[in-house]
Amino acid sequence: MSKDGTELREAIAGRLRMARESAGLSQGQVAKRLGMHxxxxxxxxxxxxxxxxxxxxxxxxxxxxDANWITEGSGDTTEGTDKIMLAARQLSKLKDKDLDKLLGLLQMLRGTEGSDDSE
Incomplete structure (x- = not known):
C-alpha cells in the first residue's frame, strides 16, 4: 500500500474511533450492533x-x-464538536455537588482569562 493510502486509512480509523467514543459506545457494543466481532x-x-x-x-x-466526515474529515462533525460532546457526556456522569464545584471553577477560569487580556 502506498504511503498516501496508509495515511488515509489511519485518518479514517482515527475518525471512526473518535466518533465511536463520542457516541458513548464500546467496541464490543458496536460489534454486536453491526454483527461483527x-x-x-x-x-x-x-x-x-x-x-x-x-x-x-x-x-x-x-x-x-456524516460519512464524508469519516472519509474526508469534512461535513457535519468536527473535532471540536466531538470534544464538546465527549465533555458533555462526562459531565452528565458527575454528582450534583461535584458538577457545582466544576462550574464554579470554570467561572473562576473565565474571570482569570478576562484579566489576562487587559495586561
Missing part, C-alpha cells in the same frame, strides 16, 4: 483493516456522523 472493530480503528464504503455508511448512521 470486537477484534474486527479494533483492527478497523487501528487502521489495519480496510473499510468498505458500505461499512463507512453504516458506521456513520450508528455514530450519528
Amino acid at each position: 470486537r477484534p474486527t472493530i479494533s483492527e478497523i480503528e487501528a487502521g489495519r483493516r480496510r473499510v468498505s464504503a458500505e461499512e463507512i455508511a453504516t458506521f456513520g448512521k450508528l455514530y450519528g456522523v
Whole structure:
C-alpha cells in the first residue's frame, strides 16, 4: 500500500474511533450492533483493516456522523464538536455537588482569562 493510502486509512480509523467514543459506545457494543466481532472493530480503528464504503455508511448512521466526515474529515462533525460532546457526556456522569464545584471553577477560569487580556 502506498504511503498516501496508509495515511488515509489511519485518518479514517482515527475518525471512526473518535466518533465511536463520542457516541458513548464500546467496541464490543458496536460489534454486536453491526454483527461483527470486537477484534474486527479494533483492527478497523487501528487502521489495519480496510473499510468498505458500505461499512463507512453504516458506521456513520450508528455514530450519528456524516460519512464524508469519516472519509474526508469534512461535513457535519468536527473535532471540536466531538470534544464538546465527549465533555458533555462526562459531565452528565458527575454528582450534583461535584458538577457545582466544576462550574464554579470554570467561572473562576473565565474571570482569570478576562484579566489576562487587559495586561
